[in-house]
Amino acid sequence: MEDRQIIDLYFQRSEGAISATRDKYGHLLCSIALGILKNMQDAEECESDTYLKTWNVIPPTVPNVLSAFLSKIVRNLSLDRYEHITAEKRGGGEIPVLLDELEECIPDPHGTGGSVQAEILADLLNEFLGSLKKDARIFFMRRYWYGDSVEEISRKYNCGESRVKMSLMRSRNTLKAFLEKAGYTI
Amino acid sequence: MNKSRQAKVLFRALTDVSDSYVKEARETAASDAAAEHTGFFTSRNVMRFTIALAACLVIFFAGRSILNPSTPSGSGTGDMTQDVNPLQEVSSMEEAEKITGFALKAPESVGASTGRIITVYSGNMIEVSYENGNDSGCSIRKAAGSDDISGDSNEYAALKTVSINNSQVTLKGENEKWSVATWTADGYSYAVDTQTDPMALPDLAKLISAIK
Numbered sequence A: 001m002e003d004r005q006i007i008d009l010y011f012q013r014s015e016g017a018i019s020a021t022r023d024k025y026g027h028l029l030c031s032i033a034l035g036i037l038k039n040m041q042d043a044e045e046c047e048s049d050t051y052l053k054t055w056n057v058i059p060p061t062v063p064n065v066l067s068a069f070l071s072k073i074v075r076n077l078s079l080d081r082y083e084h085i086t087a088e089k090r091g092g093g094e095i096p097v098l099l100d101e102l103e104e105c106i107p108d109p110h111g112t113g114g115s116v117q118a119e120i121l122a123d124l125l126n127e128f129l130g131s132l133k134k135d136a137r138i139f140f141m142r143r144y145w146y147g148d149s150v151e152e153i154s155r156k157y158n159c160g161e162s163r164v165k166m167s168l169m170r171s172r173n174t175l176k177a178f179l180e181k182a183g184y185t186i
Numbered sequence B: 001m002n003k004s005r006q007a008k009v010l011f012r013a014l015t016d017v018s019d020s021y022v023k024e025a026r027e028t029a030a031s032d033a034a035a036e037h038t039g040f041f042t043s044r045n046v047m048r049f050t051i052a053l054a055a056c057l058v059i060f061f062a063g064r065s066i067l068n069p070s071t072p073s074g075s076g077t078g079d080m081t082q083d084v085n086p087l088q089e090v091s092s093m094e095e096a097e098k099i100t101g102f103a104l105k106a107p108e109s110v111g112a113s114t115g116r117i118i119t120v121y122s123g124n125m126i127e128v129s130y131e132n133g134n135d136s137g138c139s140i141r142k143a144a145g146s147d148d149i150s151g152d153s154n155e156y157a158a159l160k161t162v163s164i165n166n167s168q169v170t171l172k173g174e175n176e177k178w179s180v181a182t183w184t185a186d187g188y189s190y191a192v193d194t195q196t197d198p199m200a201l202p203d204l205a206k207l208i209s210a211i212k
Helices: A003-011 A016-037 A040-057 A064-085 A097-104 A117-129 A134-144 A151-158 A162-182 B002-015 B019-038 B044-058 B092-101 B201-209
Strands: B087-090 B114-123 B125-132 B135-144 B156-164 B165-172 B176-183 B188-192
Touching: A003 A016, A003 A064, A016 A040, A016 A064, A040 A064, A064 B002, A064 B019, A097 A134, A097 A162, A097 B002, A117 A134, A117 B002, A117 B019, A134 A151, A134 A162, A134 B156, A151 A162, A162 B114, A162 B125, B087 B092, B092 B114, B092 B125, B156 B201, B165 B201, B176 B201, B188 B201
Parallel strands: none
Antiparallel strands: B087 B114, B114 B125, B125 B135, B135 B188, B156 B165, B165 B176, B176 B188
């Protein structure tokens, strides 16, 4: 079913909207949640919560890109759940590794920059992503947005892990330079 | 706020990047996964045929750049499932030459490198990346034309042009250590990226002299 038709079902308040969303994007949503949570039960619960949240926001919201819209919801829900789980000290998985890598992108404090709002930070990240070549951008997004391991990325794109690691390292350096230039502190 | 907390904020903020980037990464991966599922692209022998076919398609659909660094279409209606994997790792320079139609002469090793990886981008650019153990080292690129192919958009404190082997080489770096070198010669564009371990000019000039 076309995305437009699925969105129309939401506007009609048809419960078929959820089953159509599940049929088309269920695997994607579960895989994003699983990439963050590394636990199928938690991932499936986040997937279900995504359908509920989508049902509650459409209408009035009209997603521009339905897949990205759903993906962002499930990513946020999964991160919320991850933080809840780690607060209870039963977390783990790939996220601590990803966060360690992203720490490399944080500029050293200069004491002059102001705190950057979330929207401005997203704009900066968009500018940074736009500056990358397509392959580097996809590697970066697969690693830090979808939570893929380096091994998974190298398999998906039929290239060596060293190739992926090198690209990610360069992108992190570029991001750090972007943030420094913007006088970024959080 | 400590760096760990800042990294979490950054990780969370990534959620809100442009839909087009989220879609691009998903659909390119989905395209490759679908290809894998058929078993067609998993055979190395058939892959050779695929490379040739991809090259034909690139020629046929001339003008459509698959390595366009600009923001991808975010209309939500575009079909990106026809994208060709822009990366092709090859086992030798000869294989890279067969794909691109030109040769790249580059050292077997640079400094203390322990190996090198040869990659062809979109059938029209060769890159040699040198590894230092588990770390990434410098890389050398060559493509037809005169565009800057360094792929390094960082801003550097120092910019300098020097003549090496009759080519005007542009250097970027700081404190007399150079991270990027770009030049053109005989209709080709070259780039050396050493940002992980910036080089002094004598060492970099020696490396550039070994590249053709």
